[in-house]
Amino acid sequence: MTGRFENVLFGMGNPLLDICAVVDKDFLDKYGLKPNDQILWMIQNPYKAATFFGCIGKDKFGEILKKKAEEAHVDAHYYEQSEEPTGTCAACITSDNRSGAIHIFLNYECMEKKWGFFLTVSPEAVLKVATQASANNKIFSLNLSAPFISQFYKEPMMKVMPYVDVLFGNETEAATFAREQGFETEDIKEIARKTQALPKVNTKRQRIVIFTQGKEDTVMATGIFFISLLSLKVSMSQECLRILF
CATH class of the missing domain: 3.40.1190.20 (Ribokinase)
Incomplete structure (x- = not known):
């Protein structure tokens, strides 16, 4: 195994x-x-x-x-x-x-x-890996990493975003991303939904968006449904893997 x-x-x-x-x-x-x-x-x-x-x-x-x-x-x-x-x-x-x-x-x-190295240094390398993954129907994941990435590296991030199958972030990063994208909402569930609905190249896989909130609920949005789980009591990993594979 x-x-x-x-x-x-x-x-x-x-x-x-x-x-x-x-x-x-x-x-x-x-x-x-x-x-x-x-x-x-x-x-x-x-x-x-x-x-x-x-x-x-x-x-x-x-x-x-x-x-x-x-x-x-x-x-x-x-x-x-x-x-x-x-x-x-x-x-x-x-x-x-x-x-x-x-x-x-x-x-x-x-x-x-x-x-x-990441979007701040070599966006071309990240984009190359992303396009290769999409062309071969492989899963490409991206972490928002820090609020300043969405603020100051918006262009390279959004060039890669259409290839992202799984997007991770915390509540602070999600809020900054939403402001920079003009989502006009501070509700993390709605931010997850709007992020999930962004254009995507590989339509064989629905995008999954996962936002953590420390000890508060972890939210996950897909094209079919929305999940909000208390991170300290329930693990989302098995559900995420079930959707992916």
Whole structure:
């Protein structure tokens, strides 16, 4: 059963080592951080279900990142270079929220001919993977990642959006995306519906939109129905996989 899912998920982006600390609101205010500004999720099982490509430095943080990826059973393939250090993210935790301050040093030129990094650095690479997935009826997923992506990288994001089969985000990212798209609503369920209905190239697969809200309801919109589940009590993963496959 494990081999069946090996390398079923391919990811590309910025390899970041999260360094977590529990802090109070005054700490966030001091450094101009917003609560719940970034939410990340990691697949733990099955072994090596996820394959990830990225660039790291030959340093202590790079070694920690490799070790943690291996412990999480992620099949990570890093380009290791000595010119720039590994990117890191200071994750500041306050109550139920998580704020991230990212420090990225990566040398992207060394990877130009092989792969790119997200929409902020190599939108052409993301679009190439997206079109390839669509042409072969493979599932292409995208994470809204952070509010500033929808604000300042709207054009490359919307070039990729027609190829997105599964879109992830949290409530803050969803609200920003809605404002930038002129949805004229702050209701997260309606935002999910409108996002799901955006134009799509591969009509063989309906788009699925999943928005988390911390300890509050997680919402999921498809072309057929809408689901709202309390994330602490009910897992949505099985329902999502049933729809996809």
